[in-house]
Amino acid sequence: MIMNNISDKKFGEIVDELDKKIIKVLETDIPLNLNPYQKIAEDLNIDRAELLTRLQKLKEKKF
Amino acid sequence: MEKIDNKILDRLQTGLKLEASPFQKIAAELGIEAEELLRRIKKLKKEGYIRRLGGIFRSSRLGYKSTLVALKVEEKNFYQVAEIINQHSGVTHNYRRDHQLNLWFTLSTTSELEQDNFLAQIKALPGVKELYQLPKEKFFKLNVFFKMEEEAGDDHE
Numbered sequence: 001m002i003m004n005n006i007s008d009k010k011f012g013e014i015v016d017e018l019d020k021k022i023i024k025v026l027e028t029d030i031p032l033n034l035n036p037y038q039k040i041a042e043d044l045n046i047d048r049a050e051l052l053t054r055l056q057k058l059k060e061k062k063f
Numbered sequence: 064m065e066k067i068d069n070k071i072l073d074r075l076q077t078g079l080k081l082e083a084s085p086f087q088k089i090a091a092e093l094g095i096e097a098e099e100l101l102r103r104i105k106k107l108k109k110e111g112y113i114r115r116l117g118g119i120f121r122s123s124r125l126g127y128k129s130t131l132v133a134l135k136v137e138e139k140n141f142y143q144v145a146e147i148i149n150q151h152s153g154v155t156h157n158y159r160r161d162h163q164l165n166l167w168f169t170l171s172t173t174s175e176l177e178q179d180n181f182l183a184q185i186k187a188l189p190g191v192k193e194l195y196q197l198p199k200e201k202f203f204k205l206n207v208f209f210k211m212e213e214e215a216g217d218d219h220e
Contacts, residue, residue: 020167023125024119032101032108034084048083055081055118 015058018046022054023063064112067095069211071103072112076208098106127153127171128178130198132185135164140190141166147188151181164195 015023021044031039041051070093078086090100107113122129136144141159148157148168156166172178186194 023118023120027120028117029115030079030117032086032105032116034087034097036085036114037081037083052081052083056197061124063120 013049015061015063018044019054019058023058026055064107066101066212067093068103068107068176071100072107072209072211075113075116080181104211122149124172127173128175129169129171130196132168132170132177132182133164133193133195134185135193136166137190137192140188144185144188146189148185164184164193 020021022040024046025040030036033053035048036052037055038048041048069072071089074093080088084097086100086104087097090097093100104113104116104151108116125192134144139168144158145159145166148154148166151170153171154159155171157166159165160167170178170181172181182196
């Protein structure tokens with residue numbers, strides 16, 4: 001399911017706007033190249049290390 | 064599909080590491096070049112073996128309201144009802160079943176109100192005789208792995 005309209009109720013308190021953007025991108029297909037996270041990070045205007053840190057956190061928090 | 068493709072499908076189903084070059088790592092594990100791995104993944108996707116390669120999230124943690132829904136729909140209206148249900152972006156599964164409750168689907172919405180409204184709309188459609196909402200009570204398992212590569216000993220070629 002593509003979550004075009006992520007609910008703000010409850011969700012908004014736990015993760016921020018950037019996390020929501022990351023989730024939306026990850027819900028589509030990841031780029032098939034040698035550095036897929038680099039491309040996603042560039043599209044979101046953040047650096048790759050931050051993207052990976054945030055994904056790791058979302059995973060730890062069981063999202 | 065070649066043998067290496069089966070291995071690729073098995074490996075991809077176990078997940079991608081959150082690191083700079085996840086495909087590089089998988090290619091190394093499978094003993095092929097990363098470029099070849101990517102080329103084969105693209106091909107498997109194009110041919111329809113891979114539906115999607117991306118993140119999987121827990122909709123309930125994201126504040127979504129989910130339920131399974133069972134319907135009894137008259138045959139003459141069946142496909143029309145199924146088509147209308149499919150148009151909702153929160154419907155992830157929709158099946159015809161061999162039972163008097165003949166149409167079953169899962170629905171995730173951003174609120175209970177949206178769920179109620181959508182189900183009220185479905186219930187009012189021509190041919191819909193019964194509608195049961197079956198929300199999850201307890202979570203036992205959610206996992207799927209389609210084993211593509213046979214064990215060495217099982218290989219009867």
